[in-house]
Amino acid sequence: MIKAILVDDEELSIIPLVKKLQKFKDIDIVKTYSNPKQVVVEDMNFDVVFLDIEMQEMDGLNLAEEILSKNSNIQIVFVTAHSEYAIQAFEIHSIDYLLKPVTTKRLEKTIKRLKESIAAKEQLQVSPLPESQLSIKCFGELQVYYNKQPLSFKTAKAKELFAFLLTYRNTYIHRDKIIEELWPNQDYKKSKTYLHTCLSHVRKLFNSINYSECILFKNQHYCLQMHLKDCDAFLVEDVIKNVTVIDESNIELVKQVIHSYDEPYLDMNGYNWAYEKSQEFHQHIIYLLYKTIEYYKQKDMNKSLYFLEIQRKLEPYVDENIAQSMELLIKQNNRSEAIKLYQEHRNLITEDLGIEPSETVKKLYGTLLNT
Incomplete structure (x- = not known):
């Protein structure tokens, strides 16, 4: 039996749909809701939700996101009097989009789709693989690997959305904040559609490697929960x-x-x-x-110089780095290298910044010239 719930803030719309669904022996109507907010606090112990979109207490598209974030196996069937939400509805991966009034004949197609989809998911269900199979590199360019093979995002924006959620992982970010950062200065309604499209791509990608519920949704906020070791x-x-x-x-x-x-x-x-x-x-x-x-100053001067060189590549204009490096080179009796370092530093900051080295660095250089 397929366990179903119905959500519509107009009770008069629920009654005829219940009667039509009761004609199908494979459907068990568990509960009906006229207040969509009540669904959020319920256990997701059902297979499909027949859901209106335009409701006063809560938008049906947002409710669908919340349901899927808690249980991605639940099927969504939108039942609405408005045709303009069809694209957004299918981007959320709804199984069907029914226009009111719903006919029994049209419901037959929906039930058939439901049975096929549920059967396919049951057949594909496998035990989740260890998260160590997934590795992510963020320094330089974002690269995501699964079993040492690169994952390909369907679009550049889908990849950027994943990067944004990864950056603020384990934190709920408001939908409008995401839109503001990823689609600035664009039409808000279109941007919402773009967001749902990209979310669909990202979810589909990670569903394929058994990370089916890594993107959560709550009160118009999205959150990526991903505990990676690599x-x-x-x-x-x-x-x-x-x-x-x-x-x-x-x-x-x-x-x-x-x-x-x-x-x-x-x-x-x-x-x-x-x-x-x-x-x-x-x-x-x-x-x-x-x-x-x-740490290495007293233990290994060569290693200290090595890490000073790495620091210098990241921040090439810092006099303190040059002073420390020159002091260590002097302790090693490496006078020529210390002089070379000073001259290279002086040429760099003179040409790039138009300034001279600090007095501390100049005194160290003077000491080298007088020895």
């Missing part, structure tokens, strides 16, 4: 959050994080909204480099 950006955030002092127990992990940062966050994708997050990651890496350089 993501360069996640690793940086975890280390920053949990490592307060660098010591022998965590230095290798910190070095792994530093080496994973080959380019800025989502740099090659060119997403304007990602700039602030990119700067945040940059500062995280600079902080870890500073701590790593301090």
Whole structure:
């Protein structure tokens, strides 16, 4: 039996549909609702919802999103007097779109589709694979791999939507905020359709690799919940959050994080909204480099110089880096390298910034010339 619920804020519209559905022996009407908000708090213990779109308490498209975010196996059948929502309805992956008044003959087609869809899903159901099968690279260009094979997004905007939700993962972001960032200065109604289309593409992609309920929806807010073990950006955030002092127990992990940062966050994708997050990651890496350089100063001067060089590539104009590097080179009696470093630094900041090195760096250079 196919367990069904009906949702319509006009009770007079529910009654004739109930009578028609009762003629089908495969349909078991579990409950009817005239207040759509009541559905949200219910257990999703049904197979299909016959759902109106234009309701006062809650928009039917939004309710469908909430239902699917809790149980993606539930089938959606929209029953409405308005034809203009058909595109949005099918982008949400509804099984059918019925115009009122619904005839028994038209319902026959719907029930047939329902039975075929439910049977197909039951046949394809497999145990979810471990999340370690999925890996994501965010530094440079967003790249998503499953079983070491790259995943292809259907459109560039679908990929950008995933990148946006990934950036703010485990946080509910209002639909309008997403539209504002991804489709600025565009018609709002069209942008909502674009959003639903991209969500459909992303969900379909991740459904295909058994991540069927990673995008949640609640009160017009979307949230990506994805607990990955293999993501360069996640690793940086975890280390920053949990490592307060660098010591022998965590230095290798910190070095792994530093080496994973080959380019800025989502740099090659060119997403304007990602700039602030990119700067945040940059500062995280600079902080870890500073701590790593301090850790190695007394233990291994060559390693300290190595990480100073990495820091210099990320922030080439910082006098403090040059001073520290020159001091270590002097301790190693590497006078020629220290002089070369000073001259390269001076030429760089003079040409690019029109300024001279700091007095500290100049004094170190003067000491080298007098020895």
